[in-house]
Amino acid sequence: MISKELLVILILVVMLLFITIKRKRKAKLTIVRSSNSQNKKRNLSNTLAKKRVNHLNKMAIDQEHYLFLKGLIDGQISEEQYDKWAHSRKHEGPEVFRQLLKRPYKTRKL
Numbered sequence: 001m002i003s004k005e006l007l008v009i010l011i012l013v014v015m016l017l018f019i020t021i022k023r024k025r026k027a028k029l030t031i032v033r034s035s036n037s038q039n040k041k042r043n044l045s046n047t048l049a050k051k052r053v054n055h056l057n058k059m060a061i062d063q064e065h066y067l068f069l070k071g072l073i074d075g076q077i078s079e080e081q082y083d084k085w086a087h088s089r090k091h092e093g094p095e096v097f098r099q100l101l102k103r104p105y106k107t108r109k110l
Contacts, residue, residue, distance in 0.1 A: 052073075055104065056069050056070060056073075056104060059099075059102060059104055061096060061099055061100065065100065068082060068085055069104050072103070072104070073104055073105070083101075086100040086101055
């Protein structure tokens with residue numbers, strides 16, 4: 001018959017074997033959930049971006065005007081280029097021209 005010591009050693013070896021197999025099967029990457037403050041910051045930035053897009057959509061007369069306004073805000077188009085483009089559309093009428101000259105931001109006088 002098997003002695004008690006041998007039986008205890010056998011049980012410990014089997015337990016150790018199961019533990020090592022379980023560790024190997026464990027997922028190597030774990031998902032870390034972000035905190036609420038990070039979600040609030042992300043939602044705030046999304047909300048501000050949506051407000052900016054809605055404001056530009058309300059200001060824009062057509063798609064070309066929207067793209068010029070967006071380029072003006074992003075710094076891809078200079079003020080002079082924008083004015084030159086707006087003056088090229090002056091023939092469309094005074095109301096359209098007035099809307100084209102509006103800026104999506106306020107300028108300060110120094």
